[in-house]
Amino acid sequence: MVTNRETINVPFFKTVHFFLLLLLLFGMGGWFFIDFFYKMEFESLEQALKTQEVNTLKFQRIEIEDILTDIVKDLLFLAMQNELKAYFNSEDQEWLDAIEREYKQFSMRKKKYDQIRYLDNSGQEIVRINYNAGNPTAVAKEKLQNKSKRYYFSDTFRLKKDEVFISPLDLNIEHGDIERPLKPMLRIGTPVFDATGNKKGIVLINYFAQELLDALRINSNISKGNPMLLNQNGFWLLHSDPEKEWGFMLKERQDANFVSVYPEAWQAMLSQKTGQFLTEKGLFTFSTIYPLQEGFYASTGSRDAVRPSAASLNASQYFWVLISYIPPHVFNAHLKSFQFKFLMWGGGLFLIGALAAWLMAFSIVKRRIYEDTLLSMALYDDLTSLPNRKYFWDKLDEGISHARRYGNKLGLLYIDLDGFKAVNDKLGHESGDELLVEISQRMLNFTRETDTVARVGGDEFAIILFQVDSVAGLLTVGEKLIQKINEPVKIRRKTATVGASVGATIYPGSAKDREKLVNLADKAMYTAKSKGKNTCFHV
Template sequence: MQTGQDAERDGGGERQDRLIAHSLTLFFAIFLAIAAVIGGLGAIFYQSEVKRYLENTAEQERYRIELLRYLVHGTFDDVIGDLFVLAGQNELEWLLVDGDTQHLRSAIADEYLAFSTLKGVYDQLRFLDLEGRERVRVNYNDGAPAVVRNADLQDKHHRYYFTASLALRRGQVYVSPFDLNIEHGGLERPLKPMIRLGTPVFDAVGNKRGVVLINYLGEHLLDRLATAGAAMSGELALLNADGYWMLSPREDDTWGFMIPERAARRFDNDYPREWALLRAHEQGQVHTDNGLFTFAELHPLEPGRRLGVGHLARTAPGTERYVWYLVSQVPAAVIEHYTGGLLTRLLMLGAGVLLVIAVGSWYLALGIIRRRLYESQLVTLAHYDRLTGLPNRTLFFDRLERLHESAMRYGRRYGLLYLDLDGFKQVNDTFGHHAGDRLLEQVAVLLRQGVRRADTVARLGGDEFAILLSEVGDADTAHQFGNKLITLIGDAEQLHSQGVRVGASAGIAIYPDHASSPELLVRRADQAMYAAKKRGKNKCVVCRRLVLS
């Protein structure tokens, strides 16, 4: 037989399990609600930060592309300005007036040499006569400028840049395509990007007498662009009108129109959608799967555009327009790196916050459930028997009143069975109160098992129990039910110990057959129970009119 301490210990463990289970349920409800709010706010913040990052990056790229446009135009203005300085050189004017003498050519060469040394950006400075023969030439020689000997001067009458420059009017400028320098029929190595500029020169009476040519080292322009572009978030590229790279983050991409093995390296091959948009707009910005592209057309020599020195520009014959494209690409990987890093930081921060919230939510849930269980325990203590867990006298009479009201409203019959244990006092006297308490607990279990779900089993005190029968057909049916319970108790071996047998006497009263009020029904059932005890105990007696009289 289980002791009272064991039962109390089991009850305590059950209450603790119930506390934990209910606390977990409430914890998840609180935690998930707060986590959902924090997750929603985090998602809004993340989207806002990504939008802000893209907007700021786009604005910075647009601003820097515009600065680079000014840089290119400024470079061309400087070079063309230098060209006109050389074309207006005093020594050259004297040569055109006084005739071609060695003395004047030497003076011009000395000026060219000093100019080349000072500027450091011109591969060649030349004066050619009307027949295309070089009369003066200074080579830069990678930082060691030198005047070319007369014997080494060449005939350039067949070269396109000479014929194009000679065909211009006074004050006009020819600019060659931006390409690589060719020496002795092949590309000069290392590669030398070059732009050739020329303008005709005239004598005092307006006769055209030749051209002045400058070979601008394009690497200086590319270096200036690359240096300025280093501060950009994107990768800077300079494209020609056909989409070939002249400046690229990847050196192997450049000059595909002059290097056969790089012929396929074109912007439009890698980014066809972006190239179509670029060609359709003079400037703009587009965000695609490949990243954020910011672009602008460059017209270094836009027809009709006045230069800083007040002269007009003209492109090479056969070229419809002299146009380059400045493109900044912020690769998708860079954007994803930022957004991924932002997301990682937010997740780490969110995890820390949620951990704190989880701890707080747990203690909050635990406190709430403890308070609820405490309130529930108070209700239980007020309405249930602490030993058996059955409804006590207070709750029993409350349910009796409700059942009576329902029966009156709907014209139903209900019954009340009073049951008192036979032999309980002997168990208490022989084995002690602990054994008696255990017996009452076992009887309570048997009674609950023996009734219907709609019926109420209550302990009124001591060894006295009451059962509300929610619906009763007639007195015989109620009598059979009472006998079943008595038999159930009498046959239960766990209730009998060491020669002491426990039985039960029961009395039944039925509404409205035996009483018209709950109070009178209780008295009739109690009277019937005592009648059963007088008849020899271990019996069930139904209240009859004879008893009522």
């Protein structure tokens, strides 16, 4: 017979036992899910942080390349100045005055050149315009200096026509001493010639390199990393602590360099052009920039005002290393902050499952919004690395503006690949992508450095020719381009061939704005396609 006491006591202990078992099972299950989502989100956050650093460097690299391209364009424009050519023919003071006026206007408009100079064959300054804090001033004739012993003169003067010298990025020197406050400078020069091909000296511009360094600082605001820029010897050109910069020029800072502080990281960076690695000293994301393009030259320069360069540098020897660096305490603090938050979220998940679902959705949406933001900022096509449609419009605006100001003709080619769909259908989309990459590279190799090749659609491309002579010349370029595109492409042991229908138009012409210009080129392209394809037609 069972008593009442036994009836009460047995269910109580069984309930406690079952409760503890369920609690254990539920706790184990809850811990499993918390641990699973924690690892997933932790890795995602770490990867997002790394991706953010990589994308920051991409934008900074684009900024540097655009700045250097603009400087070289400005230099070559000055070298072709009509007033300068007229002076070579007559050596009339009237033309020197005209050169001064043109240099002043150019300096005021650009606002980024400390000096614009023309030096004759002896190294004597003939015309020199100082920016003078926004009030460009011509240096009086009696104050013009002879720069024949400065490395940048001799290194530029020895070049051939259309070749460009780019100095090391260093500090400005005046009267034999480093100028104070420190003034970062990049000197870019090219020799100039008279109508008969005789060398008549050099044109030299001193670029305010602080503009470039400031641009890198501003672009780094979207990331957690500190921006750094190193020269090829590992000295800081840019650092979060200005007292560590310019160690290769300032004796009191000669021990302040990246190589001595991070020797292992420096060796890793020298072994590859771009990369990212995490060490006990922090997260390093880097990209090597080679400013020297074909026809460009550089040298080691010299800190001494009257010493020549120690050696000339080729394209592989003259480089900068762009770095985004997150110190360990910043990197770990960022992740520890996440850990604390996730523990709080995990506790909420254990008590209220709905709260965890909301937090997970919030995390995913936030991450996707962040990725979409990065994607919208992209300027280049992911497959071909060519400028995309947005960047194409920007470059077209720039080209039209330049043509209006200087009376040049701008050419536009609109290209549609013939037979591309057949390649896709026969060989597959991956092979089609490889074909697009190869055709894009051919277009880049075919065009000039100053031209712009863009991918504006699936198999549609556009080429902006910043200076053309005539319609006939533009059509000749289009026909030669078709020949290049027609060459067989080897894809995965198979051969594919495509053609191209090219529409050509010139500004100024029938079109008065960019939309009309593009519409005309597009119309000409379809006309070329209707005439049997694989041809170039002008409207």
